[in-house]
Amino acid sequence: MNYSKFSDFGLVVKTELLRLGKEQKWLEEAVSEKTGLFVDNGYMYKILTGQRKAPKIVAAICKLLEIPGPEGA
Numbered sequence: 805m806n807y808s809k810f811s812d813f814g815l816v817v818k819t820e821l822l823r824l825g826k827e828q829k830w831l832e833e834a835v836s837e838k839t840g841l842f843v844d845n846g847y848m849y850k851i852l853t854g855q856r857k858a859p860k861i862v863a864a865i866c867k868l869l870e871i872p873g874p875e876g877a
Contacts, residue, residue: 817831817852829845832844835861835864835865838864838868841861
């Protein structure tokens, strides 16, 4: 099986979600509401593993979780 690993940014996001006691589903819904863009589990996974660059979504994630943005973003 081919398992993609989370990027450094993805690990920070996942760690912060655990710290806050929130699920990824909450983040997907909050980002969708904040940006007006559709974000589902598959799209979020691609962002967190570094397969997709989505500056508006990444910025919304950073703001919601109060974390720094990824380097090079």
